[in-house]
Amino acid sequence: MPNEHVPAGSRAPLHGRVAAWLRDEAGDTMIEVMVAAVLVALIAVATFTGYSSVAHVASGETTRAQASSLAEADQARLHGLTLNNLSSSGSGLGVGNTSYTQTVDNTVYTIASSTKFVSGSGAASCTSSGTTTADEVQTTSMVTWNNDGYAGGPVEIHGLVTPPQGGSLIVRVLNSSGVGISGASVALSGGPTSVSPLTTDANGCVEFGGLSGGSYTATATQGSTSTNGSATVVATQTKTITLTPAGGTGAISATFTTTYNGSSHASTADQVTAWLPSNGSVYPVFGTASSLYNNTYQSTVSSGAQFAPGTYTTYAGTCSGDYSGSGYALANVTAGTTQSVSLPLPAMIVDVWGAGAPVETDDAPSSSVVYTGSGWTHSTTQTGNYDNTESWSQTAGNYVKYTFTGTSIEWIGPKWSNQGYANVLIDGNQVGTDVNTYSSANADQQVLFADSGLTNTTHTIEIYVVGGTAPPGSSASYVPIDEFISGTGTSSEVDDANSAVTYSGTFTHATGFSSDYDGTESWSNTTGNYTSFTFTGTSVEWITSMASNHGYANIYLDGTLVQSNVDTYAPSSVNQQAEYTVSGLSNGSHTLTIYVEGTKDANSGGAYVTTDAFVYGTESTGLLTSAPVVTLTDNNAACNSNENYPATQVPTLTQGALADPGQPYGNWTVCASSGGEKNTATVANTSYTTGNVVNVYLGSGSSGLTSGSCT
Numbered sequence: 001m002p003n004e005h006v007p008a009g010s011r012a013p014l015h016g017r018v019a020a021w022l023r024d025e026a027g028d029t030m031i032e033v034m035v036a037a038v039l040v041a042l043i044a045v046a047t048f049t050g051y052s053s054v055a056h057v058a059s060g061e062t063t064r065a066q067a068s069s070l071a072e073a074d075q076a077r078l079h080g081l082t083l084n085n086l087s088s089s090g091s092g093l094g095v096g097n098t099s100y101t102q103t104v105d106n107t108v109y110t111i112a113s114s115t116k117f118v119s120g121s122g123a124a125s126c127t128s129s130g131t132t133t134a135d136e137v138q139t140t141s142m143v144t145w146n147n148d149g150y151a152g153g154p155v156e157i158h159g160l161v162t163p164p165q166g167g168s169l170i171v172r173v174l175n176s177s178g179v180g181i182s183g184a185s186v187a188l189s190g191g192p193t194s195v196s197p198l199t200t201d202a203n204g205c206v207e208f209g210g211l212s213g214g215s216y217t218a219t220a221t222q223g224s225t226s227t228n229g230s231a232t233v234v235a236t237q238t239k240t241i242t243l244t245p246a247g248g249t250g251a252i253s254a255t256f257t258t259t260y261n262g263s264s265h266a267s268t269a270d271q272v273t274a275w276l277p278s279n280g281s282v283y284p285v286f287g288t289a290s291s292l293y294n295n296t297y298q299s300t301v302s303s304g305a306q307f308a309p310g311t312y313t314t315y316a317g318t319c320s321g322d323y324s325g326s327g328y329a330l331a332n333v334t335a336g337t338t339q340s341v342s343l344p345l346p347a348m349i350v351d352v353w354g355a356g357a358p359v360e361t362d363d364a365p366s367s368s369v370v371y372t373g374s375g376w377t378h379s380t381t382q383t384g385n386y387d388n389t390e391s392w393s394q395t396a397g398n399y400v401k402y403t404f405t406g407t408s409i410e411w412i413g414p415k416w417s418n419q420g421y422a423n424v425l426i427d428g429n430q431v432g433t434d435v436n437t438y439s440s441a442n443a444d445q446q447v448l449f450a451d452s453g454l455t456n457t458t459h460t461i462e463i464y465v466v467g468g469t470a471p472p473g474s475s476a477s478y479v480p481i482d483e484f485i486s487g488t489g490t491s492s493e494v495d496d497a498n499s500a501v502t503y504s505g506t507f508t509h510a511t512g513f514s515s516d517y518d519g520t521e522s523w524s525n526t527t528g529n530y531t532s533f534t535f536t537g538t539s540v541e542w543i544t545s546m547a548s549n550h551g552y553a554n555i556y557l558d559g560t561l562v563q564s565n566v567d568t569y570a571p572s573s574v575n576q577q578a579e580y581t582v583s584g585l586s587n588g589s590h591t592l593t594i595y596v597e598g599t600k601d602a603n604s605g606g607a608y609v610t611t612d613a614f615v616y617g618t619e620s621t622g623l624l625t626s627a628p629v630v631t632l633t634d635n636n637a638a639c640n641s642n643e644n645y646p647a648t649q650v651p652t653l654t655q656g657a658l659a660d661p662g663q664p665y666g667n668w669t670v671c672a673s674s675g676g677e678k679n680t681a682t683v684a685n686t687s688y689t690t691g692n693v694v695n696v697y698l699g700s701g702s703s704g705l706t707s708g709s710c711t
Helices: 027-049 051-078
Strands: 098-104 107-118 136-145 155-161 167-173 185-189 205-211 214-222 225-233 238-243 251-260 263-266 271-275 285-287 300-302 310-316 329-333 338-345 348-355 359-362 369-372 377-379 390-393 399-406 408-415 421-426 429-436 443-451 457-465 479-481 483-487 490-495 501-504 508-511 520-524 530-537 539-546 552-557 560-567 574-582 588-596 609-611 613-618 621-623 629-634 658-660 666-674 677-685 692-697
Touching: 051 098, 051 107, 051 136, 051 155, 167 185, 167 214, 167 225, 214 238, 225 238, 251 271, 251 310, 251 329, 285 300, 310 338, 329 338, 348 629, 348 666, 359 399, 399 408, 399 483, 408 457, 408 479, 421 443, 429 443, 457 479, 501 520, 530 539, 530 613, 539 588, 539 609, 552 574, 560 574, 574 588, 588 609, 666 692, 677 692
Parallel strands: 167 238, 251 338, 348 692
Antiparallel strands: 098 107, 107 136, 136 155, 167 205, 185 214, 214 225, 251 263, 251 300, 271 285, 271 310, 310 329, 348 621, 348 658, 359 483, 369 399, 377 390, 390 479, 399 457, 408 443, 408 483, 421 429, 421 457, 490 613, 501 530, 508 520, 520 609, 530 588, 539 574, 539 613, 552 560, 552 588, 629 666, 666 677
16 A cells, blocks of 8 residues: 555544637638737636626626516516506505515516506605696506625615596595505496595505596495585696594504413414404505515504504404404494404414534534543643544543534544543433443544434533543543534444345455444455445445545445545545535435546556445424425415415424414414525415414425525
């Protein structure tokens, strides 16, 4: 074996890892062609030099151009609506004030349409007492899109729609303080033109256009109170009627509760509907819809003084589909007062599951790694260890306690000729007695103790120095701590000398490599020679060394080439490298085969391919240990706003990766994403007593799993 292959002290952790066709017709032409060629070359250099920046800007400009096209299309849609539809609100494309999404090339665009009557000066007619010329309807189409790395703002296009020949009438419905009342029904009668009733917007306004000249009476109904006023409409002019319901108005203040896990909890919401049964077509909504970047979920949502006296049925959500017979409260509104109601919400508990990646924690003292007793040595110059650190003691009774969350734990440390025994406790129960850390041949980063199959919750592992006694041959009784590896899966490591590892062709099998797993290593530089390892599980790693005389390998999994030209060359030797890793396999028998390719990097002095060990295991599906992004889509088609972005919460082991303590009644689609992968599930959110659990799976191989984000 060449000297370059001798392992160095530096180590990695166990699990880390144009053609232009020119034609000269005359001398002058040839000179021009040559100059042009030089210019082309210079331009090409500049192009490739700034390619990434240009590509980034081009991508952003392409996205913005698409947004402009969508805004123009929405303007065309608005200009095709009737005047009454222009001024109406709701869901769908038959109204002027709405919001909808469209996906183009994996980018989600949100198109928000809005309309308002404006005077000749551009002022909104609803805020003035009248104008001398017929108003026009200003249309606005604003397009935003999900983050694609381009820093441009939203695209916004305005237009004007001129009403048909006739006059316009604006009706404002205000409370006694001059604040607009939303959700009031306004009917128009008495004139030569018959129109359907309209519902006031958030400013308390409705606009009737295309009216023949004549006297009209407007009647506003809010709650059990009605009031009316008259105006004479003149063709080409706009008139305004201001109405204030008799008796004044009151307010509603809603708080929220939800019940799950056998107890009641405070909850939050963003919008509330107040429905007056005597006027079944009006569903006034108060509160502010939440968005991904604007969380408006509140424990209390107040309406302000906008409701005429009456008894209202209130519930969380924005449409009739969010109402249920168990999830409402009656608000008896009186003028000048605020009626408080407590609204129950069915609990929606979102559990997001994934294969938990192993967590490596070095031995350095911290809040999770606590040392007790004097005589501990903490070194930062141990080049053969994880993070180059190690702690040790030989004082009897000294111990280290590590707190972790997961289903498995490994204690990693060296085995040396001056080490002794340790006792191991998990959650206070002794599970290992006289665990031997001694070896006559020094070897680092060994699994000194491992346990799996624990419940997925918080645990502690304690390692006690026995002291005073040592295995035969040991010169001392030190107990070393290098690192801890915890997670939600199980894993095992198999040395290259294990009978489960087979070789085809001539290989050298060597011992005495202290920086290798179990101090052994096998290698060959003959083309076509190979190493095979058959295992049962869902993941596997090929652990090897890298050196200045190492070459390329080809990797086969279950007989299929999965990766070629795997380069194991390094200018300086490093050991225990995870050169190939695969996970998400079916939980069954698999075979990993490493072929010697016989070729190498130009800088390498040889084509050797080595095997140190294999690490295989079964990924255990557990609750994510970090909060994912979650969006909730209300499947009630009648809802004006059907996308919810609840505040992402800190995971808890009892409630799941995200426990959202309440959402409106009905059927929902839940999307969860983390680490560039997403999945969806549905839930019938109907239980007010025990809660509704929806499971979303982000683990490798999960059904429905795709790349992307829920944003």
